[in-house]
Amino acid sequence: ELCRAFDRIFKEHLDGGRPGGxxxxxxxxxxxxxxxxxxxxxxxxxxxxxxKMVSESDGYQPHLIAPEQGYRRLIEGALNYFRGPAEASVDAVHFILKELVRKSIGETKELKRFPTLQAELAAAAYEALERFRQDGRKTSLRLVDMESSYLTVDFFRKLPQEVEKGGNPAASTVDRYTEWHFRRIASNVSSYIGMVSETLRNSIPKAAVYCQV
Incomplete structure (x- = not known):
């Protein structure tokens, strides 16, 4: 009965009946x-x-139109940056939930006379929240890794297929790409990263709520 009273108050915080959630x-x-x-x-x-990345990764037969390995290295490197915000979001939710547990225990009148039970309840809740945090981290990072392991092929099929006229097939990778090509590659990768960012902006909260709340 005492634990049910705590659970009710904690849920009220989460559902908006009490402040904090x-x-x-x-x-x-x-x-x-x-x-x-x-x-x-x-x-x-x-x-x-x-x-640098396109030149190093494009091999002996660089593809003038779409340097696939260069694109992949640039994208994978960029996607790694998303891991930090993903983990930080999970951690932030974790600390809010811990604070709500502390407040809920303090607001549960039925527990006032049982300080030992309060401590045990808090310890059990914190232990559970830590497990949920680890699950949330794994799930959020898995979402990032999924984006890295399988690129959206359709995005690249729609890229403009333009070849610079007058290129020398025997030239080195660096020579065969003009500054315009590199800027276009950067622009294409930036667009792709923007698309992934929007996806993760929606999916990371879902993962955190599913695993932690």
Whole structure:
């Protein structure tokens, strides 16, 4: 009966009947989007870095139209940046839930006379929340890894297939790509990363809520 009273108050915090649960939405509506915007994609997709990665990964027979390995390396490198915001979102939800547990125990009148039970209940709740956090992290990172392991092929099929006229087939990779080509590659990768970012902005909160709340 005492635990049911605590559970009822805790759920009221989560459902909006009591204050505090709305902070979880703040993680998804404010913290996560802000973190995604701060990721250093400009540096990753700088002309110098794009030239370096395409040149190093395109092999002995570089494909002038779509340097597949170069694209893949650039995208995989960019997608790794999403791991930080994913973990941070899960951690932020975890700390909010711990605080709500603490508040709920304090607000449960039936528990006032049982300090030992309060401590045991808090310890059990924190232990469960830690398990949920680990599940949330694994699931969120798996979403990022899924994006990295299988690129959306259709996106690249729709890329403009343009070849620079007058190129020398015998030239090196660096020579065969003009600055315009590298800028176009950076732009294409940036568009793809933007698409993935929007996907993760929606799926990471779902993973956190499913695993933790």
């Amino acid at each position: 709305d902070r979880i939405y703040g993680v998804f509506d404010n913290q996560l989007p802000a973190a995604l915007k701060k990721l250093p994609f400009d540096r990753h997709l700088s002309l110098q870095n794009v030239r």
